[in-house]
Amino acid sequence: MKKDTVILIAEDDAGHFELVKRNLWLSCVDNDILHFKDGQEILNFLFKTGDGPAREDNCGYVVLLDIRMPKIDGREVLKRIKEDPELKKIPVIMLTTTNELHEINLCYKLGCSFYMVKPVDYNRFMSAVENLGAFLSLDGVIVPPISG
Amino acid sequence: MNRESVIIIAESDNGDFSLIQSGLQGAGIYNPILRFTSSTEMLDCILQKGDGPKIEEDKQYLMLLNVGIEGSMVVVEKIKEDELLKKLPIVAYGSKQPLDVVDKCHDSGCSIYIDKSRDFVNAIRTVGLFLSTVEMPQVRAEV
Numbered sequence: 202m203k204k205d206t207v208i209l210i211a212e213d214d215a216g217h218f219e220l221v222k223r224n225l226w227l228s229c230v231d232n233d234i235l236h237f238k239d240g241q242e243i244l245n246f247l248f249k250t251g252d253g254p255a256r257e258d259n260c261g262y263v264v265l266l267d268i269r270m271p272k273i274d275g276r277e278v279l280k281r282i283k284e285d286p287e288l289k290k291i292p293v294i295m296l297t298t299t300n301e302l303h304e305i306n307l308c309y310k311l312g313c314s315f316y317m318v319k320p321v322d323y324n325r326f327m328s329a330v331e332n333l334g335a336f337l338s339l340d341g342v343i344v345p346p347i348s349g
Numbered sequence: 350m351n352r353e354s355v356i357i358i359a360e361s362d363n364g365d366f367s368l369i370q371s372g373l374q375g376a377g378i379y380n381p382i383l384r385f386t387s388s389t390e391m392l393d394c395i396l397q398k399g400d401g402p403k404i405e406e407d408k409q410y411l412m413l414l415n416v417g418i419e420g421s422m423v424v425v426e427k428i429k430e431d432e433l434l435k436k437l438p439i440v441a442y443g444s445k446q447p448l449d450v451v452d453k454c455h456d457s458g459c460s461i462y463i464d465k466s467r468d469f470v471n472a473i474r475t476v477g478l479f480l481s482t483v484e485m486p487q488v489r490a491e492v
Contacts (some may be wrong), residue, residue: 290455302487309436309486316484329482336479341442341467345455346386 208234208288211243211278212296213270217319221296222263224327228334229341240273241312244281247288263337266313268297268304276308283312287349294333354380354409354485357394361386361418369413369473388420392427395434395488409485414459416443416450422457429458436478436486440476442469 208225212218222234235254237243243264245251256262264282268275270283271289275295283289292314297304300318306315317333320326356373357374360366366384375382383402385391393399404410414421428434441459443450444466454462463472 292461300484302490303492305484306436306486306490307492309438310432310492312435312458313469315438315479316486317482318484332475332478332482335475339467339472339475340462341464341469341472343451343462343464345452 202232202263202337202339204232204262205343206232207215208232208263208265208337209237209243209246210234210235210265210296211240211270212265212267212277213238214267217267220327221330224330225337228331228332229338232337233259237274240275240278244273245280247282256347258348259346261346262291263290263344264293265296265333266293266306268295268299277323279308279311281315284315287347288297289302290345291347292344294331350380350411350481350483350485351409352380353371355383356380356412356480357383357385357391357412359385359388359391359412359418359421359424361415368470369459370476372470373480375474375478376481378477378481380408385417388418388424391421391424395428395437404488406489407487410437410488411480411483411485412437412439414439414441415465416446416454416462422450422453425454425457425459433489433491436490436492437488438485444469451454455489 210218218236245253249255249258266275281291295308295313295316298319305316394402395404396405412427440461441454442463442465451462454456
C-alpha cells in the first residue's frame with residue numbers, strides 16, 4: 202500500500218500496542234502508526250468529533266481493532282465505521298485474543314476485512330504481526346483515500 | 350485458519366490459477382480449494398444451486414476473486430447484499446482494472462483489492478502467509 206496510508210491501532214493494552222508497532226516496523230512498514238486507547242478515541246478521530254486529533258481528508262487508513270476495550274468496544278467501533286457511507290471503505294482488521302467462532306462470524310457479518318487471533322505464544326504473535334506487516338507493505342495492496 | 354477452511358478461487362486463467370496455488374503452498378497453505386472459472390458456477394455454489402459443489406453450513410470460507418471475470422461484480426453484490434453470505438471475506442484482485450471497478454470493490458465490501466500487475470508472484474506468497482494467520486467465518490451460519 203502507499204506510504205502515506207496511516208495505520209490506526211485501537212488497543213487498550215499499551216504493551217501489546219508497542220509489540221505490534223515494533224513488529225510492523227520490523228516487517229518494513231514505514232507508514233505512520235497512530236495509537237488509540239479505547240473505542241471512543243478512534244471514533245472521535247474518524248468522525249472528527251471531540252477535542253483530540255482528527256483524520257485528514259483524502260488520506261487512506263487501515264484500522265487494527267481490538268475487541269475488548271473500555272468505553273466503546275471494538276465490535277461497536279466496527280459497526281459504526283461500516284454504517285458510514287464513506288468510512289465503510291476503510292479496511293478493518295480485528296486483532297484480538299477472542300477465538301470463539303460466534304465472535305468471528307459476527308465481526309465478518311459487521312464487515313471486518315480480516316479477523317486475526319493474537320496467539321498466546323510470544324514468538325507466534327510476533328510472527329503473525331510480521332506477516333500482517335509484509336501483507337500491508339505490498340505495492341499491490343490498494344487502500345482507498347477517505348474524503349468528506 | 351484451520352486446515353479444513355476452504356479457499357474459493359475464481360480464476361479463469363489456468364496459468365494464473367497455478368501461480369496462486371503454488372504461492373499458497375509456498376506459504377504452507379494446503380487447504381481445500383474450490384476453483385471456478387465463471388461467475389455463474391460461482392453463484393451456483395454460493396447460492397447452493399445446480400449440480401456442482403456447494404457451500405456447506407459448518408465450514409469456514411474465504412474467496413479470492415479475479416474481478417476480470419465477466420459478471421464478477423454482480424457476484425460480489427449478491428454476496429454482500431445477503432444477510433448470511435455477506436460474511437464471506439472476498440480478496441479481490443485484477444490487473445489494469447478501471448478505477449471505477451476498484452472503487453466498486455471498496456464500496457461493496459470486498460476485504461481488500463490487490464493490483465495484480467505489481468509483482469504478483471511474490472505478492473501471492475505474502476498474501477498466503479498473512480491468510481495463514483487469519484480466521485475465516487462460517488458463511489451460512491446464523492449470527
